[in-house]
Amino acid sequence: MMQKLASIFLYLCVALYAAAQDKPNVLLIYVDDLGYGDVGAYGATKLKTPNIDALAGRGVRFTNGHAAASTCTPSRYSLMTGNYPFRQSGTGILPGDAKLIIPQDRMTLPKVFKASGYHTAIVGKWHLGLGDEVAKDWNAAVKPGPLEVGYDYSFIFPATADRVPTVFLENHHVVGVESSDPIHVDYKQKIGDDPTGKENPELLKMHSSPGQGHDNTIVNGIGRIGWMTGGHRARWTDEELTFTFFEKAKAYIQAHRKEPFFLTFNATEPHVPRMPAAMFKGKSGLGYRGDAILQLDYTVGQLVQELKDNQLYENTIIIFSSDNGPVLDDGYQDGAVTELHGHDPSGGLRGGKYSAFEAGTRVPFIVSWPKHMATGSVSDALIAQVDLLACFAEFLEVNLAEQDAVDSKALWKTLIGQEQGGRSHMVQSSRTHAVLQGNYKYIKPNAGQKIAKLVNIELGQDSEEQLYDLSVDRGEKNNVAKKFPAKVAELKRILDQELKSVERD
Known part of the structure; x- marks a missing residue:
């Protein structure tokens, strides 16, 4: 009898493991300020993006895919909640010390996956606020944050690379902060004795453009928006940002390769300040912005290779998109304008970041799932990042409450290229x-x-x-x-x- 029960138990364990393995992993690569025309698959000829193009070649390339807004925070809010940003106040571009704007008691995109047994993680840019108040102690646990809205693990920086504090947070804590050098942040007035771009321009390795506010505390030779003091050993080096994020994502993939996972990889490229690693500087011929896009493409290739090395690639859904359209001079003199050389970041669309015209929200939108999707297809269906929540809830059979994700449309078959019908508007x-x-x-x-x-x-x-x-x-x-x-x-x-x-x- 005991032997029979043991056999049944073993069978159930194997069955449950097989079912878990059958669920696709999901890697969302969400990039920053990349235009419709910045990618080879969308017509770029001055820039080579073979790894991003390869994703399109193994899946579906949407020609009418959109972010919800033409700036970052509102687009990220909509991606997370399935709601348009205007449905909640305070969803404009946030300063680096903002409080969390994602409701903790409502469904979010990572919570959909958690409800279906996935492990969830976010690596990279956050920019959705942290804590219950603007005033917060950066030297203690900083929460609520990603862990309170659906992620099991997070390794992020708080806002954008051009805003203080220029530090990493792993889960609730700043990495490398020391009690002898506590961090303080202020967006209203200068604090501390750190040099600023306004007062000490001779210390800058990249000069800021006049009037855009990037002349406050200098970190790594670059003036930032806002003032900070302390945390000197915790501050990042811009040239190492992308590689740091990749190494964290790599370690996460390896650690969770035997269970279904949802990994959000929020790249910082090509958002300012653009300070690519030495191996990419000068390689694009289009200034640091072009170099940053080459670095982004390389990182995409490394992420895909990591999936392949762990035998996960075929059953991983990879979604690649941008939070809004392109901008050239967004605060720093980095050659983005003077070295454009005929490249068209908007791909023939009008406007760009901040704009109501199409280049503000129509962005690269690629979905790949080698095990189940036809290769190299193109879809003209109208689809938006706000739809991802309802799409995956539909696929994973997760029920949504009536008040959740009110603007998200369940378009699963459209998302994976099996249907051409999109949202009505x-x-x-x-x-x-x-x-x-x-x-x-x-x-x-x-x-x-x-x-x-x-x-x-x-x-x-x-x-x-x-x-x-x-x-x-x-x-x-x-x-x-x-x-x-x-x-x-x-x-x-x-x-x-x-x-x-x-x-x-």
């Missing part, structure tokens, strides 16, 4: 709002500035209503609002209905 958030439906795009009137002069990007703002037929006017040059008043009225109704719950300040 989507709202794009910037300094104004737009709605995209089929071939038509409507931009809500907003009498703000038309061009962000500091970054030289058209913002898409106008006192008049704008309507574009993207089937014949991909570059949004011909406003046809007066020609098609019925379509304007239809899209305006859709947008007003979506915005009625709350308007972002």
Whole structure:
């Protein structure tokens, strides 16, 4: 009898292990400020991105894939929650000392995976706030954060690479902080005696552009936004950022190769300050921005190779996308403008980061799953990063509450290239709002500035209503609002209905 029970127990263990192994691992590679035209698979000719292109060659390349917003924090909020950013106040671009903006009591993308038995991790940029308050003790446990909203493990930096504090956090603690050199951060006034870019420009190895705020505390020869003091041994070296993140991701993959995992890898490229490792400097011929994209592509290749080395590649879903569109001069004089040499980061689209035009949110969006997806397919379906939560909930049979992920659409078969149908419409958030439906795009009137002069990007703002037929006017040059008043009225109704719950300040 005991032998029979032991056999049954062994059988169940083997069955459960096999079921766990059958679940695909998921690697989300979420990059920063990469434009639609920055990748070879999307038409770039001045830059070579063979590893990113290879992902497209083994899966589906979406030509109408979008971030929810034209800037980073709101896009990341939507990715995590399945909600448009305007549904919650405080989802604009956050300073480095912001409090956590992801609700802890609601469903998130990593929580979907946890509900299905996955181990979850995030490595890289966070920029969604930490702690319950702006004022926080960086020398003790910093929470709530990623662990409280669905991740089992996190290795992050708090905001962006151009903002203090320039430190890593592993789970709840700053890596390398010492009690004898405590960290303090302030975004209102200078603190401490650390040199600043404004007062000590002779110490800079990369000069900041005037008026963009990157002239506060100098770390690693680069002026940052905000002031910090202390934590000198905890501060990162920019040239090592990407390799540090990769090594953490590599160790995570190796440690969890025998169980299904969801790994979010939030790359910092090509966001400013662009300070690539020596092996990439000068290699693109397009300044440090181009070099940073080469470094990003290399990292993608290394991540894929790590999956292959651990026999995980064939059954790993890899999603590659960017949080918003491109920007060249975003605070530092790094050759991005002067060494562009004919490269078009927006891929023929109008606008860029910060913009209501298409280049603000239409980004590279690639999904690969070698074991189950056809290779090298292209989809024109309208799909958004906000949909990932509902897509994976559908696939993993995780039930969502009515109040969760209200803007996320369950488009699993579209996501893996088995169907061409996408969402009926989507709202794009910037300094104004737009709605995209089929071939038509409507931009809500907003009498703000038309061009962000500091970054030289058209913002898409106008006192008049704008309507574009993207089937014949991909570059949004011909406003046809007066020609098609019925379509304007239809899209305006859709947008007003979506915005009625709350308007972002």
